[in-house]
Amino acid sequence: MATPARADATLAAAVDLARAAAEGVAEPGTVGEHLGLQMVQDRVGTHFFACTSAGYPGWRWAVTVARIPRSKTVTVDEANLVPGEGALLSPPWVPYADRLAPGDLSVGDVLPYRPDDPRLEHGFEATGDEDVDQMAFWELGLGRPRVLSAEGREEAAQRWYDGENGPTAEMAVRAAEHCTTCGFYLPMAGALRHAFGVCANEWSPSDGRVVSLDHGCGAHSEVDVVRPEPEALTAPILDDLRVDLLH
Numbered sequence: 231m232a233t234p235a236r237a238d239a240t241l242a243a244a245v246d247l248a249r250a251a252a253e254g255v256a257e258p259g260t261v262g263e264h265l266g267l268q269m270v271q272d273r274v275g276t277h278f279f280a281c282t283s284a285g286y287p288g289w290r291w292a293v294t295v296a297r298i299p300r301s302k303t304v305t306v307d308e309a310n311l312v313p314g315e316g317a318l319l320s321p322p323w324v325p326y327a328d329r330l331a332p333g334d335l336s337v338g339d340v341l342p343y344r345p346d347d348p349r350l351e352h353g354f355e356a357t358g359d360e361d362v363d364q365m366a367f368w369e370l371g372l373g374r375p376r377v378l379s380a381e382g383r384e385e386a387a388q389r390w391y392d393g394e395n396g397p398t399a400e401m402a403v404r405a406a407e408h409c410t411t412c413g414f415y416l417p418m419a420g421a422l423r424h425a426f427g428v429c430a431n432e433w434s435p436s437d438g439r440v441v442s443l444d445h446g447c448g449a450h451s452e453v454d455v456v457r458p459e460p461e462a463l464t465a466p467i468l469d470d471l472r473v474d475l476l477h
Contacts, residue, residue, distance in 0.1 A: 235269035241295055242267050244304040248277035248293035251309040257283060261291055273297050274307070281311060288317030349382030383421055390426060395436050397444040405446030406453045413451035415441070 245264055252261045262280030269275045279291040294307040313319055326342065335341065378386070390396060402408075409415045414431035417423045418440070425443055429436040434449035 235271045235274070237269065238273060238275060238297075240297055240302055241269075241273070241275040241304060244295050245277060247304055247306065248295055248309075249279060251293045251306040252279050252291040255309050256281075256291060256311075265290060270294065273299065278314075286311065286318065288314050290314045347376075347382075348379065349385060350376040350379055387422060387425060390440050391442050395429075395439050395441045395445050397442055399445065401435065401447050402445045405448065405450065407450045408444045408446045409441050409450075410443040411450070411452060412446075414449075 249261060249264070260281055260283040262282040265278040265280055267275050267277050274294065274296040276292050276294045279293070281289040281291055283289075289311055290313075291309065292312045293309040295304050296307055297304050330341065392398070394401075396402065409427065409429065412431070414429060414434065415427045416430050417427045426440050427443070429439055429441050431437055431449050431451070434447050436445065436447060
């Protein structure tokens with residue numbers, strides 16, 4: 231265990247020297263009250279001063295001073311601005327690839343390539359057998375370099391199911407029937423066909439979008455509005471308020 235640095239009266243008395251060093255690098259009027267001395271090691275310590283700049287609440291001016299053994303001469307090592315407890319800090323830097331969120335991509339933008347994307351896995355690779363390769367090309371989508379992994383499919387399925395075209399959307403909750411019985415429902419191909427499809431009804435707000443089997447809306451092909459029966463009249467109605475003008 232390291233031995234704590236010993237207190238140093240000579241360094242502790244060098245407040246004015248430390249303040250002058252801080253004022254030499256700070257904007258005028260931003261070096262506030264002295265906050266104390268923190269010993270770094272024997273004969274090396276740091277004086278702290280409050281920063282009064284409105285843009286740096288909680289920050290402190292730090293001036294490190296030192297002296298050589300058996301000397302009373304104190305020298306300044308460095309002076310800078312450091313954050314204190316509760317200081318206002320800028321948010322941590324996040325790489326461009328991790329800053330983007332769904333919906334951020336606009337016209338002309340290009341996402342960075344991710345060679346280790348867990349949502350993808352290697353696609354078709356040629357076997358050398360022409361018949362087998364031709365069938366694989368057809369089945370797997372013309373030999374795409376990568377296809378969705380199981381993790382990628384699960385993430386997409388959960389996102390779609392929890393979204394506005396899933397069963398918990400207000401539109402679906404109020405619907406009389408589900409998409410699974412709608413004639414405009416087009417099942418998806420592949421592993422997700424048992425849970426999702428595409429709406430092909432131009433009158434539906436989900437037209438052209440992926441919908442879950444248990445989603446629904448008022449444009450269901452087999453649902454009709456309640457049509458009220460016309461009221462039957464049992465006797466003629468005499469209009470006593472009508473006035474006929476005679477010329």
